Amino acid sequence: MTVTAFVPPVHRSAEILAQARTVLDPVLRDAVRTLPEPMQRMAGYHFGWCDEHGAATHGESGKMLRPALATSAAIACDGLPAEAAGAAAAVELIHNFTLLHDDVMDLDAVRHGRPTVWKVWGVPDAVLLGDALHALAVNVLAAVLPPAAAIAAIDRLEATVTEMCRGQYEDCHADAAQAGAAGWERMAMGKTGALLGCACALGALSAGANAETVTIFEYFGRNLGVAFQAVDDLLGIWGDPTHSGKPAGDLARRKRSLPVVLALESGTEAGRALAAFCAATTPPSADEIDRAATLVAQAGGRRGAERLAQQRIRAAVAALPHRPGCGDLLTLAYLVAHRNR
Numbered sequence: 001m002t003v004t005a006f007v008p009p010v011h012r013s014a015e016i017l018a019q020a021r022t023v024l025d026p027v028l029r030d031a032v033r034t035l036p037e038p039m040q041r042m043a044g045y046h047f048g049w050c051d052e053h054g055a056a057t058h059g060e061s062g063k064m065l066r067p068a069l070a071t072s073a074a075i076a077c078d079g080l081p082a083e084a085a086g087a088a089a090a091v092e093l094i095h096n097f098t099l100l101h102d103d104v105m106d107l108d109a110v111r112h113g114r115p116t117v118w119k120v121w122g123v124p125d126a127v128l129l130g131d132a133l134h135a136l137a138v139n140v141l142a143a144v145l146p147p148a149a150a151i152a153a154i155d156r157l158e159a160t161v162t163e164m165c166r167g168q169y170e171d172c173h174a175d176a177a178q179a180g181a182a183g184w185e186r187m188a189m190g191k192t193g194a195l196l197g198c199a200c201a202l203g204a205l206s207a208g209a210n211a212e213t214v215t216i217f218e219y220f221g222r223n224l225g226v227a228f229q230a231v232d233d234l235l236g237i238w239g240d241p242t243h244s245g246k247p248a249g250d251l252a253r254r255k256r257s258l259p260v261v262l263a264l265e266s267g268t269e270a271g272r273a274l275a276a277f278c279a280a281t282t283p284p285s286a287d288e289i290d291r292a293a294t295l296v297a298q299a300g301g302r303r304g305a306e307r308l309a310q311q312r313i314r315a316a317v318a319a320l321p322h323r324p325g326c327g328d329l330l331t332l333a334y335l336v337a338h339r340n341r
Contacts, residue, residue, distance in 0.1 A: 008331040016328050020068035020088060023081050027089040027144070031136045042117055042129050046096060052120050059112060063341070065228075065332065066091040069196060070203035072328035073217045076320075079207025086144030087202035090157060093137035095195060098164060100130035105172060106253070134161065145206070153202055160198040167191030174256045184261050185226060185308075192232070193225030200329075216319055220329065223316035228336050230309035233257035234302065237293055240340065251289045251296075254278050258308065263301030270298035313337050 032043045044050040048059030067088035074084035102108070103116040104123050110116065118126035141153045167190020174187065200221035204214045236250035236257050250257045256264075260278065263271050274295040277288065284292070296302060313333050320326045 008327075008334055012331050013335040016072060016331055017064040017068050019081055020064045020071045023071055023085045024064070024067045024088045024092060027085045027140060028092060031089060031093065031140050034136070034139075035132055038121075038125075039129055039132050042121055042125065043133065045120070046100065046117050046129070048112060059114065061112075062092070062096070064092075065336070066095050066195060066199040068332055069199040069221055069224075069329070070206070072332060073200040073203030073221075074207040076217070076323065076325040076329055077204045077207035077209040077213060078325060079203075084203040084206040086140050087153065087199070087206045089140045090137040090153070091195060091199040091202065093133045093140065094157065094161060094164075094198075097130040097133040097137070098168070098195075100126050100133070102168070105168075141202075149205060153205055156198060156201060156205075160194045163190045163194040167194065180265055181258075181261055181308075184256075184258050188226045188229035188258075189222060192229040193222040196225035196228065197222035213321075216321065220316045220319045223312045223319070224333055224336055227309040227312035227316070230258050230305050230312065231336065231339060233259060234305050234309075235341070237296065238302070251292045252284060254280070254284070259296045259301035259305045261301075262304035263296045263299035266299040266301070268299045270295045274299060309337065 028047070029049075032040060032047070035043055041050065041052075041054045044054070045052055048057065048061035051057050070084045070087040070091055071081040074081060074087075099111070100117055103111060104118050104126050108116055109119050116126070117129060137157060138154055141157065142150050144150075145153055167187050170183070170187040171191055174183070197218040198221070201214050201218035204217040209217070233250070236255070237259055250260075254277070256278065260274065263274050264278070265271070274292060277284070277292045277295070313336065317330060317333055320329060
């Protein structure tokens with residue numbers, strides 16, 4: 001079954017994400033409460049639990065995709081969602097550690113429709129908070145899993161962080177490397193695929209799956225992650241800020257995202273015109289950004305990115321074992337393929 005042929009019941013994806021949030025929330029909040037002030041308040045702000053002064057709010061706190069992958073993988077391995085609570089919290093903490101650092105590196109001033117942590121407290125505090133969330137992820141796994149399982153899980157998590165750092169480095173230096181589509185896929189596997197693969201692997205591990213099964217679910221998550229990054233790059237050019245909570249500003253930064261890379265490799269007149277846009281060093285005007293988006297589409301970059309996302313999702317789905325418990329993972333794959341934020 002391909003993800004395009006699989007259409008989940010209406011609202012099923014929302015139910016899966018809500019279930020993951022229910023499993024995750026108490027563990028995540030307990031972990032954050034161990035932080036000293038003002039880091040605890042900064043973390044609460046970042047997760048949407050409070051404003052910058054500590055007053056309780058009900059802000060948005062993320063998509064919950066990674067925790068949902070962990071709990072769904074546990075279900076697929078005949079476990080219970082609650083068994084993956086530690087795995088869900090760990091991958092969400094690592095994800096948010098990277099978001100805090102990404103916002104600094106990309107100079108993103110808005111996330112979930114409000115100022116990012118570095119805009120409120122400054123760059124040093126945002127970096128330190130990210131480091132603290134990384135440490136909390138390890139602490140959570142050590143606290144909730146039996147010793148042997150905790151060692152295996154922490155080893156996998158830390159290897160994932162190293163791979164993510166490599167992917168982020170390659171993303172930051174993409175303009176210099178100009179590695180093309182193959183280089184983009186390597187970068188995306190490290191930056192995004194590694195953590196989604198880790199989420200699935202830790203969920204399976206939490207349910208007592210054997211090493212071969214854990215590897216299968218990691219492969220599913222890794223391919224899903226590359227597809228997720230491809231869709232993210234599409235949204236970075238053509239996404240609606242009212243859905244994403246942040247501006248679609250990749251072309252404003254002249255970023256070599258997947259649609260741009262594919263357009264530059266197209267050998268078309270539009271691709272050559274886009275190369276001139278990418279080579280410029282002055283901030284582009286709104287009209288120049290709009291024209292660049294048109295050039296990317298004309299050169300086939302948009303269609304190519306959509307096609308790569310679908311290929312990776314099909315590879316992910318094909319890897320899943322044929323068992324009833326995999327239905328939620330199929331639904332999440334469908335969600336990634338059709339998301340708008």
